[in-house]
Amino acid sequence: MAYSPSDHVWDTIFPLFNITPYETAAKVEEFRDYVRKRMAHINIYYETLDTEVTEEKPAYDLNDFGSDAGGNMGLFLGCSLLTLCEFVDLIIIMCLRRWRKKNEVDINRDQFQ
Numbered sequence: 001m002a003y004s005p006s007d008h009v010w011d012t013i014f015p016l017f018n019i020t021p022y023e024t025a026a027k028v029e030e031f032r033d034y035v036r037k038r039m040a041h042i043n044i045y046y047e048t049l050d051t052e053v054t055e056e057k058p059a060y061d062l063n064d065f066g067s068d069a070g071g072n073m074g075l076f077l078g079c080s081l082l083t084l085c086e087f088v089d090l091i092i093i094m095c096l097r098r099w100r101k102k103n104e105v106d107i108n109r110d111q112f113q
Helices: 007-017 025-038 062-077 081-112
Strands: none
């Protein structure tokens, strides 16, 4: 068993208590006893020094949503992004053919008149 704080530590922390060095030795000893009776020194030993870092991240972000939507569309509708582009291409081609036929009819009509 030993006193806490020890003499070495006491010399280190003594200036922190704002006691002037000109006070009597009896008063300093009385203050040392006062501190020793009311101060506890505890040693804590850890089983391991491993640390565990926990990070938060979103469970469902925009990329996951896009891949899920495309996967479900491909699964249930049997189509993909390429198929949708082909449908848009088909619609554009059909509109252009109608427009050309309409122009050819107008040109033919103008020639006969």
